[in-house]
Amino acid sequence: xxxxxxxxxxxxxxxxxxxxxxxxxxxxxxxxxxxxxxxxxxxxxxxxxxxxxxxxxxxxxxxxxxxxxxxxxxxxxxxxxxxxxxxxxxxxxxxxxxxxxxxxxxxxxxxxxxxxxxxxxxxxxxxxxxxxxxxxxxxxxxxxxxxxxxxxxxxxxxxxxxxxxxxxxxxxxxxxxxxxxxxxxxxxxxxxxxxxxxxxxxxxxxxxxxxxxxxxxxxxxxxxxxxxxxxxxx
Numbered sequence: 054x055x056x057x058x059x060x061x062x063x064x065x066x067x068x069x070x071x072x073x074x075x076x077x078x079x080x081x082x083x084x085x086x087x088x089x090x091x092x093x094x095x096x097x098x099x100x101x102x103x104x105x106x107x108x109x110x111x112x113x114x115x116x117x118x119x120x121x122x123x124x125x126x127x128x129x130x131x132x133x134x135x136x137x138x139x140x141x142x143x144x145x146x147x148x149x150x151x152x153x154x155x156x157x158x159x160x161x162x163x164x165x166x167x168x169x170x171x172x173x174x175x176x177x178x179x180x181x182x183x184x185x186x187x188x189x190x191x192x193x194x195x196x197x198x199x200x201x202x203x204x205x206x207x208x209x210x211x212x213x214x215x216x217x218x219x220x221x222x223x224x225x226x227x228x229x230x231x232x233x234x235x236x237x238x239x240x241x242x243x244x245x246x247x248x249x250x251x252x253x254x255x256x257x258x259x260x261x262x263x264x265x266x267x268x269x270x271x272x273x274x275x276x277x278x279x280x281x282x283x284x285x286x287x
Contacts, residue, residue: 078139
């Protein structure tokens with residue numbers, strides 16, 4: 054077979070096979086995007102173009118190193134787009150995949166189970182967007198519980214991984230804002246609770262404070278408890 058380096062078809066054909074090269078971010082799946090982010094995050098690792106090609110064209114390094122230089126030049130010419138960040142688009146809480154709508158519930162805050170699950174994912178791998186979406190971006194009527202986690206989670210994660218990253222980024226942007234707000238809400242609630250506990254300890258442990266001081270501390274406690282009720286309504 055004759056060697057062919059084709060810019061128009063965005064593929065390169067060689068005697069021993071075919072390499073399909075993405076021409077823009079819309080041809081990069083979420084799974085590959087996550088791998089790219091992880092690679093660039095490792096600042097201690099020296100940049101190696103073979104590592105990036107290994108991710109983007111689904112060929113191992115031995116295969117890539119066997120290619121002629123001009124062949125690699127053709128591939129790299131197509132991949133210039135990765136030097137620019139993909140367009141995120143307007144944040145949205147829903148996405149349609151194969152005719153089915155999945156969405157993040159905007160009518161209420163994250164449930165405790167959802168928050169803990171997402172928080173664990175972020176602490177383990179901040180780039181694992183597919184797992185985060187599998188937890189909080191669901192069909193109408195679906196509940197994230199132990200049954201969902203055991204029977205649905207992995208398949209849903211794989212579904213999100215296969216989507217074009219440009220289709221997924223708008224809902225990732227929406228979700229991360231929601232998570233940050235939930236995290237701040239949780240932190241604020243904890244701070245107020247801690248303040249109440251500290252004041253109560255001062256009241257309970259000190260026998261020497263005067264009546265006016267005790268009344269002042271009780272008044273502060275009442276104000277903080279009102280703050281807790283307000284936070285719950287946020």
